[in-house]
Amino acid sequence: MKPVFAAGLLVLLACIGAACARTAAQWLSFVILLVIGFALGGRACRWPRRAMASLALILCLVSVRCATGAVPQPQPDDPSLLLPADQAVTPVQLVGRVRADAAVRSGRCRTLLDVSSLNGRISRGRTELTLEPCRTPLQTGTWIEAEGIMRRPQSAPHPALPGDDLRLALKGSWSRLSADAIRVLRQDRTPLADARRTIAQRFLAAAGPREGGLLAALVLGGAQVPLPQSLRDGFRVAGLSHALAASGFHLSVLLGSTLACTRGRSGWLRLAAGSGAMALFLALAGPQPSVVRAVLMGAAMLLIGESGHRGRPLGALLLTLLLMLLAHPAWGRSIGFQLSAAATAGLLISAGPLERRIFQYLPRPLNRLAPALSIPLAALFWTLPLQLLHFGAAPVYAVLSNLLAAPLLAPLTLFAMALAVMVLLLPLEVSSMVLPWLIWPVQKLSWLLIKLVEWISQWPWAQLLTGPVHPSLVLLLSLALVPWLLPASARWRGLSMLMMLLLVCVQICFQLRDDLVRVEQWGRQWLVLRHRGRAAMVSSHGDELSCRIAKRLTHGLGHQRLDWIAVLDPVGVDQQNCWISLAHTLQAEQRGQLPLTPGQRLQSDGLSVGVADHRGRILDVRFGAKVKHLRRRDLHPHLPELSGAQAAAY
Numbered sequence: 062m063k064p065v066f067a068a069g070l071l072v073l074l075a076c077i078g079a080a081c082a083r084t085a086a087q088w089l090s091f092v093i094l095l096v097i098g099f100a101l102g103g104r105a106c107r108w109p110r111r112a113m114a115s116l117a118l119i120l121c122l123v124s125v126r127c128a129t130g131a132v133p134q135p136q137p138d139d140p141s142l143l144l145p146a147d148q149a150v151t152p153v154q155l156v157g158r159v160r161a162d163a164a165v166r167s168g169r170c171r172t173l174l175d176v177s178s179l180n181g182r183i184s185r186g187r188t189e190l191t192l193e194p195c196r197t198p199l200q201t202g203t204w205i206e207a208e209g210i211m212r213r214p215q216s217a218p219h220p221a222l223p224g225d226d227l228r229l230a231l232k233g234s235w236s237r238l239s240a241d242a243i244r245v246l247r248q249d250r251t252p253l254a255d256a257r258r259t260i261a262q263r264f265l266a267a268a269g270p271r272e273g274g275l276l277a278a279l280v281l282g283g284a285q286v287p288l289p290q291s292l293r294d295g296f297r298v299a300g301l302s303h304a305l306a307a308s309g310f311h312l313s314v315l316l317g318s319t320l321a322c323t324r325g326r327s328g329w330l331r332l333a334a335g336s337g338a339m340a341l342f343l344a345l346a347g348p349q350p351s352v353v354r355a356v357l358m359g360a361a362m363l364l365i366g367e368s369g370h371r372g373r374p375l376g377a378l379l380l381t382l383l384l385m386l387l388a389h390p391a392w393g394r395s396i397g398f399q400l401s402a403a404a405t406a407g408l409l410i411s412a413g414p415l416e417r418r419i420f421q422y423l424p425r426p427l428n429r430l431a432p433a434l435s436i437p438l439a440a441l442f443w444t445l446p447l448q449l450l451h452f453g454a455a456p457v458y459a460v461l462s463n464l465l466a467a468p469l470l471a472p473l474t475l476f477a478m479a480l481a482v483m484v485l486l487l488p489l490e491v492s493s494m495v496l497p498w499l500i501w502p503v504q505k506l507s508w509l510l511i512k513l514v515e516w517i518s519q520w521p522w523a524q525l526l527t528g529p530v531h532p533s534l535v536l537l538l539s540l541a542l543v544p545w546l547l548p549a550s551a552r553w554r555g556l557s558m559l560m561m562l563l564l565v566c567v568q569i570c571f572q573l574r575d576d577l578v579r580v581e582q583w584g585r586q587w588l589v590l591r592h593r594g595r596a597a598m599v600s601s602h603g604d605e606l607s608c609r610i611a612k613r614l615t616h617g618l619g620h621q622r623l624d625w626i627a628v629l630d631p632v633g634v635d636q637q638n639c640w641i642s643l644a645h646t647l648q649a650e651q652r653g654q655l656p657l658t659p660g661q662r663l664q665s666d667g668l669s670v671g672v673a674d675h676r677g678r679i680l681d682v683r684f685g686a687k688v689k690h691l692r693r694r695d696l697h698p699h700l701p702e703l704s705g706a707q708a709a710a711y
Contacts, residue, residue: 133233133391139186140179141213141235153211155179155238156204156246160187162258163199164287167605170195173234174205187234189214189225192243200258202249209240218582220529221453221617222610231391253344260345260481261286263492267500272507275305276477276500282307282346292511298518300441300459304470307346308401309355314474315342316359328367335363345481350385350398354405357381375409378402399447407443411546412436430464437463442542450535453617455525462517469510476503528572528619538564572619575667575685580614586696587611589618590684592667596620599670599682601696603632603649608639615643624665627656629696 135141144151157174164171174190177183190207192199199205214237217224229235260280264273265287274288283293283305296302303310319338323331339356346352361377382402385392392398416435420428437460448455456462480500484492517523541560544553578589585607588599596618600611607630615623625646632640632649640647648656648663657663662671662681673679673690680696682689 133230135235136186138184139235140176140184140188140211141186143179143182143184144211144213144236150210150212152209153180153238154206154208155184155188155211156206157188157190158249159190159199159201159203159205162201162254162285163190163192163195165195168195169193170199172199173232174207174238186236187232188236188238189229189232189234190238190240192240197243197245199243200248200251201254202251204246204249205243206246207238207240207243209238211236211238213237215582219578219580219614219617221614222580222582227394231394256485257281257285257345257347260484263484263496264477264480264500267496268504268507271511272504273500275507275511276473276480276503278305279311279474279477280345280481282349282352284349285347292514295511295514295518298456298524299462299514300437300456301462301466301514303400303404303440304466306351306397307342307349308351309358309405310470311346311474311478312339312342312352312355312359314471315478316363318475332363332367335367336360339363341482350389350392350395351401353385354381354398354401357384358405375406378405378409396447396451400444403443403447404440407439407546408436411439411443415439433464433467434460439546442546446535446539446542449527449530449538450532453527453529453619455527457522457525458517458520462514465513465517466510469506469513473503473506473510476506522621524616524621526616526619526621527568529617530568534564534567575687577682577684577687577689578614578618582610585610587614588682588691588696589614590668590670590682591618591620592685595624595666595668597624597663597665597668597670598626598644599680599696600626600628601630603628603630603636603640605636605639608636608643612639612643624668625663627663627670629656629693 140153140155155174155176156178157176160173160175162172170192172190174188176186176188188211190199192207213235214225214229216226225237226235229237261277264277267273268276270287270289271292274286274292277286278288284307288305293302293305296305315338316335319334320331323334339359343352343356358374358377358381361381362374365377385398412435415438416431419434420431423431441456441459445455480496480503483499484496487495537560541557541564544550544557573594574591575593576589576591578587578591580587580589583606586601587607587610590597590599596615598611598615600607611626623644625648626640626644628640628647628649630650632647637647640649646663650656657670657672659672662669664670664683667683667685669681669683671681673681678693680691680693682691
């Protein structure tokens with residue numbers, strides 16, 4: 062194995078280590094194991110000692126830096142440190158500046174505030190503001206005065222559900238503010254934010270929330286566009302999430318088109334045009350980790366290429382990632398950064414050998430598809446460990462969906478960027494009149510792409526749900542994939558197959574066990590009963606938020622669909638489709654009565670729930686050979702117990 066390939070492997074393992082480690086001790090253990098592994102592998106592959114020493118030193122440097130700064134810490138005057146330690150919530154009055162346009166959902170808006178004062182005291186830090194109802198548009202650069210309840214964010218109640226503490230910590234916030242009303246003080250000039258908002262609004266108005274949102278996401282990234290959640294889920298299941306995230310793909314389309322238009326011109330002109338294209342992409346998409354990585358690599362390769370030297374893309378990638386981690390170690394925990402680094406390393410290392418292999422084995426009419434097949438295959442296998450670690454799921458038809466969507470994504474991205482530039486350059490009156498005509502053919506292409514994504518996402522077993530995977534298993538899976546991803550390690554593929562088979566057996570045994578998962582969040586509770594790979598659920602509430610969390614919990618535990626769901630709360634007409642999509646059978650409370658009468662049971666193979674007493678106070682829950690009795694009021698404290706007349710009416 063060449064040292065350059067080892068450097069690429071180092072990038073992948075460093076990303077996995079950033080995702081697995083939570084403490085400095087874990088980081089130190091991870092570094093020691095990797096150094097020992099590199100030493101043994103280097104001796105077996107006869108690496109030069111200088112290369113081995115350099116790689117080990119780089120690994121230690123990055124790991125120590127990330128161990129000490131991967132999780133940001135609040136500053137001495139942060140708003141969270143001004144809250145009393147013995148109080149869960151505190152009424153406050155603060156003045157702050159809106160950091161980004163608020164995301165609006167169900168009449169509620171949420172955004173980050175740069176706090177300048179708290180209860181009349183000078184404070185420097187960030188807090189997440191939630192405003193309900195959201196009557197005032199919260200835009201970037203708006204100074205506001207807000208009164209409300211401030212609390213510290215809660216940790217995740219279960220690994221399958223997101224936690225607010227780590228999510229906000231990576232954004233530099235350690236507090237949350239719930240406000241009922243605010244007062245706008247002033248508005249700062251924000252030309253970049255205004256440009257992004259203008260593009261998104263014009264596209265949404267001209268092409269609708271789905272097609273227009275998709276076109277805006279191709280320019281700005283999905284994080285800055287209010288896309289429907291169903292559209293996001295469809296792209297994720299189909300393995301096309303990268304299309305909605307500003308990444309190297311979008312920059313390569315823009316930069317490649319720019320350089321193609323300046324072919325035959327002087328080197329200085331091509332350099333200026335390429336630099337302008339990258340600057341435009343960075344300004345519109347924002348300094349996200351994947352965007353910064355793509356721009357830095359693009360700038361390096363552009364300078365090397367135009368200077369007449371031969372570039373080393375893998376070396377540029379490694380140097381870029383090292384500089385980014387040393388400058389912002391918190392990016393090591395960013396899922397976007399990890400996926401971008403792993404996918405890019407996979408394309409640079411494994412795409413070429415895969416293309417040659419596919420070309421050899423496919424028959425002559427089909428071997429022309431080798432380049433189109435090798436790219437998604439390389440990206441899929443290099444990002445597979447990270448997808449299993451973070452999401453407990455992997456798209457099954459990702460290669461096919463990327464193959465079918467590739468002819469649509471490239472022209473859509475290019476045309477969307479061209480329309481975005483036109484919207485920014487032309488006056489409002491002219492662009493409002495011209496844009497609906499120019500966007501019509503692009504809208505039809507985006508409609509076709511959305512239909513393709515929805516079609517693929519509805520295929521059977523479109524998403525492989527593995528449930529929570531232990532980080533150690535993910536690390537072992539990464540090592541087992543190495544002989545298949547690096548050509549120089551082909552002789553170890555037999556051993557890697559045995560290792561992967563063992564890991565699959567361990568995960569299957571974990572999924573087939575009898576278990577009762579009890580989760581509580583935001584005053585709601587969910588009971589997930591598991592038996593031999595099957596599952597059922599008891600939910601305390603039946604509103605839309607409860608259904609969304611139940612769906613995320615179900616898929617996070619590795620279950621595509623439940624046998625049945627018992628909801629101890631009325632389910633509205635608008636929420637019925639959401640609950641029905643999760644289970645084959647739905648039983649909900651009606652008119653203040655339990656979904657089950659005393660003596661009846663809702664059951665399937667090895668899973669059941671019933672009412673154990675005539676007043677409906679005790680629920681009898683069974684999963685496999687295990688039995689658990691739960692009080693109804695413990696699950697839903699606001700539900701009254703049944704009276705004698707109500708019990709007799711059953």
